[in-house]
Amino acid sequence: MSNPAPASTHPEATWWRQAAVYQIYPRSFADSDNDGMGDLPGITARMDYLSALGIDAIWLSPFYPSALADGGYDVDDYRNVDPRLGSLDDFDAMVAAAHESGIKIIVDIVPNHSSNLHPWFQAALAAAPGSPERARYHFLDGLGEEGELPPSDWPSHFGGGAWTRVKEAAGPNAGQLGQWYLHLFAAEQPDFNWDNPEVREDFHTTLRFWADRGVDGFRVDVAHALDKDMSLPLRSKPALEILVDDGSDPLFDRDAVHEIFAGWRSVLNEYDPPKAAVAEAWVPFTDRRLKYARPTELGQAFNFDLLQAHFDGTEFRTIAEKCLSEAEASGASSTWVFSNHDVVRHASRYALPDDSTLETLEAWLLSDGVTPATDLARGLRRARAATLFMLGLPGSAYLYQGEELGLFEVADLPAAALQDPTWFRTQHKIKGRDGCRVPLPWSATELNFGFGGTPWLPQPSWFALQAADVQDGTIGSTLEMYRDALALRRKLQTEESLEWLSGESGPLVHYRRPNGWEVLTNFANKPAPLPSGVDVAKVVLSSGDPADATTTIPAETTLWIAP
Structure with missing residues (x-):
């Protein structure tokens, strides 16, 4: 494994340990050119709002060129900006404005898979089986007499199988159906082969590219999935959510992934202060999750324990004790999160019946979005209480855009508006994550609630009640509570105990x-x-x-x- 540089003595080397980080989903934050899609200049224009909120950093969800098969997590080019969201100059201006306001920038890196439009994957499709171009991804022959069956039973996270067969463009079988490629998510998101040195070095180049542009840290998407056991015959794994605790799972949390991130840490430590990083690693075994957070690797890993907890005092205290103890043992600081771009907003989760389960949430996101019954007043009351409980804890707090307005999930989006791949890959059974991604309401009276052009997801009429301008300066509003809490929090965050x-x-x-x-x-x-x-x-x-x-x-x- 790579050896990290000695610990930095830079005064900002540990800024991330107790930071309040605000996640921006760029398409849904603010639209500066009235095309209905949020963009980087829109973020820059709202920097005063973010500064007044009192955050320490912005986590920017993917803004790279993308066909949006998965909301930007299908990346065509890792070192550019989607022209619908702006340009590299706009990115530089946003970073400069943030830094002038004392706000750090964390960008999302998506290393498990690229887009199917990425030049490497297009080259792989054009090349023959066994070629160097295909070796950057996972291409295998199918099973059955004529290779007509996928190489394994592995499912996709978004529904359906994790393999797609291609029509060969080169070689002796040109024009015929041939090999299959792996995609743990949508078919438009082929998985990289991280055993390939080209893949590893290219991501090192990407990290340096954004670090050189002033980025302060990286959020690593699906960090636990990079290494895979592709030895033949492939082992069965019919259920993705079931993991083992010894690193022997064929797809997730394999021991070799830590060598990858040790290499990343060496790159991040080329800078002073070192660049921060946080792993999205959905690993149920805390001793294994904490490996991603070691100082020799990414330095921090999300814990989603509170996000998954019921609103229960014993449960919250037990989780807080456990996570703080684990963070101390790993040398990291704990992370706390209730909402993000992948889950139902917590004000709505807490509005569901107390015995709600994952199945309840999925049922709620089905056809009409009105069952089971919800108590929205209670949901918001609980969300506010939970947030203040969390913001007082040692560690870093990750906030999701709109939660400071007390926004609820938009659970009744019309079918014609839905864009999440889960909706399509489950044959219109589960609506997916669009309900937490609806563009923000800035003004109760302006067209499109001040967002900009006609939003890419429709906004509900009740947004007028929770718009930012309605809450601004209103004593007791959720926005003012967040502002007060984040200002006071800086006095709380001294020793991490x-x-x-x-x-x-x-x-x-x-x-x-x-x-x-x-x-x-x-x-x-x-x-x-x-x-x-x-x-x-x-x-x-x-x-x-x-x-x-x-x-x-x-x-x-x-x-x-x-x-």
Whole structure:
């Protein structure tokens, strides 16, 4: 494995450890040229809003040239900007504006697969089986008498099989159906072969390209899937979500992936301060997930534990204790997240019945988006309480655009508007992720709620109630709560530790940070007596109405208490 450079002494070397990072899905943030698609100049134009919000960094979802078969995660060119979103000059201007505002930039890197329009894949299609061009991807002969069956039973994440057969353009079988290529996601997203040195070196070049343009860090998509066991015969894996804990899975979390990221760390450490990185590694075994977060690799890995948890005090405390302990053991800092571009917004998840499961969410995203019943007021109340609980914790907080407005999932998008590949690959059974990607409402009264041109996904009329200009300056609004919390959070984030003041279980969870700040959350659906010693005069922030906290803490509410 590559040896990382010595630890940097640069004063900003560890900026990421307790940063508040705001994810922007570029097509849905702000549209500067009125074509209905958000763009990089739109982000630059809203930099004052982001600065006033109080974030430390922007995580920019893919903005590269793409046919949008998977919302930009099908990349045609890793070192350019989609012309619909701007240019490299626009990217440089956005980075400069962010840095002037004290905001770092993290960009999404998609290393598991390219687009089928990437020049390498187009060259692979034009070449013969066994060629160097095909060796950059996973091309195999099929099974059956004439190769008519896919090489394995591996499924795609978006539904259907993970293999697509090609018509040969060269070689003795030109013009006939021939080999199959692997795509763990959509057919338009062929998987790279990371055993190929060309692939490894090309991504090192991509990391340097963006780092040289001033990028401060990288979010690594599907980090746990790069290495695959392609030895024949391929092993069966009919269920992608079931992993083993010893690194022997044929597709995910294999030990060899860590050699890849050690190489990345060597590249990232060429800069001072070193560039940050965070792995998206959906690995259920924490001791294995933390390998991605080692200082010798990416340095940080998402934990999605709170995102997957019910709104329950015992569950939240157990997760926080576990994740903080694991982060300390790995040398990383913990990460906290409730929403992103891939999941139902947490204000809507918390509005579902308490016994909701993944199947409940999928049912909710089916035909009409109205079953099961939701309690949106309760969902938002819980989302606000959960957010303040999370923002008080040591570690970095990842926020998703629109959650600061208290936005709900747009679950009733018309079928004709849907673009997520899940909708098509499940034969219109599951709507997928479009409901959390609807363009933001900036103004309650402007056309298209101030987003720009006619949005690429339709906005619901209720967006007027949660538009940014309605909440701006409104005491008690979700936007102002986020602003207050992020401003106060900078005072909280000193030492990466806390002291629990409540018992190990129960609906009331209470902790204190080293500088004396306290966070108190009532997860119950009824008020609870304030713990002894809590001075209501020192409550500086509440997820509910602070006037309601006198001798009790209201139901589903978080308080921040100054020392």
